[in-house]
Amino acid sequence: MSKQVVLSLYDYTGEALRPWAEAGYDCYAFDIQHPMEGRKEGGITYRHADLHKQATYQALLQEFGDNGDLVVFGMAWPVCTDMSVSGASHFARKAKANPSFQMDAVGYAVDCADFFEDLGVPYFIENPVSVLATQWRKPDYRFHPYEYGGYIGYEEAEHPRWPEYIAPYDAYPKKTCLWTGGGFVMPKKAPVPVPEGYSTQHKKLGGKSQRTKDIRSATPRGFAIAIYEANKREYHNA
Secondary structure: OOOEEEEEEOOOOOHHHHHHHHOOOEEEEEEOOOOOOOEEEOOEEEEEOOOOOHHHHHHHHHHHHHOOOEEEEEEEOOOOOOOEHHHHHHHHHHHHHOOOHHHHHHHHHHHHHHHHHHHOOOEEEEEEOEOHHHHOOOOOEEEOHHHHHHHOOHHHOOOOOOOOOOOHHHOOOOOEEEEEEOOOOOOOOOOOOOOOOOOHHHHHOOOOOHHHHHHHOOOOHHHHHHHHHHHOOOOOOO
16 A cells, blocks of 8 residues: 655644654655755654745655655645734835735745645645735634644643743644645644633743744644544554
């Protein structure tokens, strides 16, 4: 039987792939931050990729669409810096430097969807509340991380990488949008309690470092588990 493959674009941490990798799927995380030589860890292959170039997608289509591997799911986390409404105060300044900066960013997100459509797989594109809703199309779903915190087990409640910044059980609000296709199934919610208002982790993080951006954009673990449970295939790699 052909390998069953899950692909994740603009993915630095690989967190969203972990439930799939643990179940035996062949998982790939693509991002420009990964080293050129790549690496494999925890069943996930991390590969360098410039996803702003059409040539990259053509190469990936040739690799995963034509060589017998069976891609069963796709996900993408395009950079939101130039699209998120939380950064709207900077849009005018960015437009002076590059009048097409926003349409370029929207185009990168649409490229992800086109890629998965070409592969013919269920997929989602994730972004916070952003101009994608007006410059592309309205999101299919919206959620907060705490709404899926119930999928995290007691022994895994504390975040393994950034416990000082990310609340146990993903118990924090952050309105997040999904653009989906290919038969994607939105999982049932399993919410955990969270105080009203902004999360305390949001107040702890400041600055513009790549580390801050990575923590702010870290995939909620409960959501990742829920996505896997709702979209896994009946058969997978043993």
